[in-house]
Amino acid sequence: MRQSKLFMPTLKEAPTDAVAKSHQLMLRGGYVRQVTAGVYSYLPLGYRVLKKAERIMEEEMAKINVPEMAMPDLLPASLWEESGRWQKYGPEMFRLKDRHGRLSLLGPTHEETFTEIVAKNLKSYKQMPIALYQIQTKFRDENRPRFGLLRTREFIMLDAYSFAATPEQLDQQFDDEKRAFEAVFRRCGVKVTPVIADSGTMGGKNSTEFQAPAAIGEDTIATNDKGTYSANLEMAVSEDTFKQAKEEPLELEKVATPGQDTISALASFLEIPATRIVKSVLYIIDESKHVLVLIRGDKEINEVKLIHLLDADSVRIATDDELEEITGVTKGSVGPINAAWADTILADDTVKNLYNVVVGANENGFQFKNANLKRDFQVEQFNDLRVANEGEPDPVDHLPLKFTTSIEVGHIFKLGTYYTEKMGADFLDQNGKAQPVIMGSYGIGVTRVLSAVIEQHATERGIAWPKEIAPFALHIVQMKNNDEQQTELAEKLEQKYSADYDVLYDDRNERPGVKFADADLVGAPVRVTIGKKASEGIVEVKRPNDEKATEMTLAELDDFVSKELG
Ligand code: 9G3
Numbered sequence: 284m285r286q287s288k289l290f291m292p293t294l295k296e297a298p299t300d301a302v303a304k305s306h307q308l309m310l311r312g313g314y315v316r317q318v319t320a321g322v323y324s325y326l327p328l329g330y331r332v333l334k335k336a337e338r339i340m341e342e343e344m345a346k347i348n349v350p351e352m353a354m355p356d357l358l359p360a361s362l363w364e365e366s367g368r369w370q371k372y373g374p375e376m377f378r379l380k381d382r383h384g385r386l387s388l389l390g391p392t393h394e395e396t397f398t399e400i401v402a403k404n405l406k407s408y409k410q411m412p413i414a415l416y417q418i419q420t421k422f423r424d425e426n427r428p429r430f431g432l433l434r435t436r437e438f439i440m441l442d443a444y445s446f447a448a449t450p451e452q453l454d455q456q457f458d459d460e461k462r463a464f465e466a467v468f469r470r471c472g473v474k475v476t477p478v479i480a481d482s483g484t485m486g487g488k489n490s491t492e493f494q495a496p497a498a499i500g501e502d503t504i505a506t507n508d509k510g511t512y513s514a515n516l517e518m519a520v521s522e523d524t525f526k527q528a529k530e531e532p533l534e535l536e537k538v539a540t541p542g543q544d545t546i547s548a549l550a551s552f553l554e555i556p557a558t559r560i561v562k563s564v565l566y567i568i569d570e571s572k573h574v575l576v577l578i579r580g581d582k583e584i585n586e587v588k589l590i591h592l593l594d595a596d597s598v599r600i601a602t603d604d605e606l607e608e609i610t611g612v613t614k615g616s617v618g619p620i621n622a623a624w625a626d627t628i629l630a631d632d633t634v635k636n637l638y639n640v641v642v643g644a645n646e647n648g649f650q651f652k653n654a655n656l657k658r659d660f661q662v663e664q665f666n667d668l669r670v671a672n673e674g675e676p677d678p679v680d681h682l683p684l685k686f687t688t689s690i691e692v693g694h695i696f697k698l699g700t701y702y703t704e705k706m707g708a709d710f711l712d713q714n715g716k717a718q719p720v721i722m723g724s725y726g727i728g729v730t731r732v733l734s735a736v737i738e739q740h741a742t743e744r745g746i747a748w749p750k751e752i753a754p755f756a757l758h759i760v761q762m763k764n765n766d767e768q769q770t771e772l773a774e775k776l777e778q779k780y781s782a783d784y785d786v787l788y789d790d791r792n793e794r795p796g797v798k799f800a801d802a803d804l805v806g807a808p809v810r811v812t813i814g815k816k817a818s819e820g821i822v823e824v825k826r827p828n829d830e831k832a833t834e835m836t837l838a839e840l841d842d843f844v845s846k847e848l849g
Contacts, residue, residue, distance in 0.1 A: 284755070286789040286801075290327055292316075293801055303499045305737035306431025308746050312804030314733075321428025321436035328805065329733070331754040331785075333439070336732055337418050339470045339751060340441050346466075347459045349414045349443060354396045356420060360386035362395045366705045371596070377422045389422035394702050394724055397444040402708035402720040408448035411710070411720070412456055416443030418729060430499055432730045433690060439730045445723040448712060453721050457697055460725040464493060464693050467727065472749025473692060473735045478504050479514040481587045482696055493693030493727075497738035500688040505671055507682035517587040520667055521675035521684055523633050525558055525581070530638040533653040541648045544615025546580040549650065553641060557581040560641045561634055561654070563617045565601040565610065565625070568593055573601070573609055575617070575625040576668060577642075579633035583670040592629070592666050610645065618643030619660035620651060628661065631668040690735045691728070698722040745803030747827035755787035756848050758807035760799070762814040764792045772817040776840075784848055803827070809847050811840065 297307035314329030363369035480492035505519035560580030700719035825832035
C-alpha cells in the first residue's frame, strides 16, 4: 500500500478528553474517529487491525467446528417479550418503532434470536451438540461511554451460542470455546486471565470472564501468585483473618453517640476497634422487600453476592428518606435489635463469632454496647456477603490475594435452559421425552480487544502491534521521495516483500521527522528506512521497541524479516 494513498489523518496531540492511552493513540494515528458519543468510525488503519483480529477469530472457531452465520440487528420486541427481557432492561436498550408502529430494538446481544432461529429447529438429541457464532455490531445505550473503544454504544462482538442435549455436552462445548478464546487472545497478543465471574441476569450461577490486565481497566480481579485462584472482585472469596477471643457476654448497655454516623467516627468516639462494631445496612430488594444486612465494621458488603444469595433482580441500599420512613431512625442508629420493620436479617460470616459488639439501637443517636448474638439479636442466616480484601488468603491455596485492574475482553456462560424454557425450544431425548435444549453463550468484545492490545503494548510514542494483527507487517520509509536510487530500492523491496507480507511504503513528500512520527503510530513490527546508503544496498531497520535502528545489507534484511515476521 502506498502511504500517499492511505487515508491516515494523524494528530500531533490527542484531544484533552482522551485519557486512555489506546484512545489517544487511535485518534492520533487516524485509526478511528468519533461520530457521536460512544459511536466510532474505523478508518483504514483501524479497519485493517479489526479485520485481522476477526480473521484470527474465524480461524479459531473453524478449528472447533463452529460455523459462522449472521443474525439481524433490527429485532422485534415480541422476541424479547417471550424471554421476559424486554421489560427487564431499561434505558440501555435501544428501542424504536418501525413505520407501522411495531416495537423493535437494536440487538445488544442475541440469546433470544439464536433460541428462536436455532434452538427451535433442534427437534432431536441426534442433532446436538452443535454451536454457531457471528461477529457483529451490538448496540447498548451506555450512560457514560468513555475511553475510546473501551466503552461504546455501538461495538463489535463475537457472540457464539451452543446447543446441547445433556449437561455433559454443554461442559465439553464450554471447554472448547474457552480454549478457542484463549487461542484468539494469544494470537492477538492480549494477555488475559480467565476469572470466576458474575453471570448477572443471565441463566446459570457463575461464568468465566477473560480479563486483560491494564491500568485503565474498569474491573478488578483478585488472583493468588500461584495462579490457582482468579476471580472478578465481584465474586472473589477470601478467608477472614480476624479472630476475636471468646468473651463472657456482658450486660447490654445503651450509650449516647450523638452525630457519630460512620463506623470510623463511632470507633474513635467509643475508643473501640471497628471489629467490635457490627454495621447494619438496610437494603431494598426488587423494589419491594426490606432486608437488613449485618457485617463486621471493618468489612464491606458485596452486593453481587447479595443478589446471588437472594436470587434477586435488583438490590440497593435504602435512601436516607426511605430509611427513616421504614425504620423511624436515621442512618448510623439502625440495628438488628427490635428491628420489627425488617423482612429478614442476614449477616456476613464475620458476624458469627463476635462477642459484646456495638450495634445501632434503633433510636436516633444511640447504640447498644455488649450486644450478643442469640441473646440480643437473631440472624436468619450467615453467608459470605463481603468484598474480599487485598492480602487476605485465597480460598484454594490460602495465598495472599493480589488485586489488578483489568479490561473484560470476553465472557462465557453456561446458560442452561433459561431461554429455551421461556421460548419453548424442546427436543426429544433418547427416551422420546421432550426436554428443553441446554445452551451456552460466549462473547469476545472485538473492538475492546483492539484497545486492550494497545493498552498492553503501547509506549507514549506509539503502538507496538503484535505481528498477527499489526495493520502492516513491514513499513518501508523512504527519506527523499524524489531520489532516484532510493525510489528504485524502495520499489524493489515493496515488490519483493508484498508477496508474503502486508507492506506499507511511505512514498510521501514529507520531512523525515514527520515520517518517523507517523511510523511510530502505524506500529509495524519491522520498519525499513531507505536513505543515503541506498546506492550501497544498505538500509536501516528498526522494531517499535528498539531504541535505535540498525544498518543492514539487503541479505541481512531478508534474514531479519523472515525471523521477525515468519
Ligand atoms: C440487554 C442489554 C445489555 C446487556 C444485555 C442485554 C449484557 C446482556 C449480557 C450478555 C451475555 C452474553 C452473548 C455473548 C456473551 C455475553 N448487557 N448482557 O444480556 F438487553 Cl440492553 O450479553 N451474550
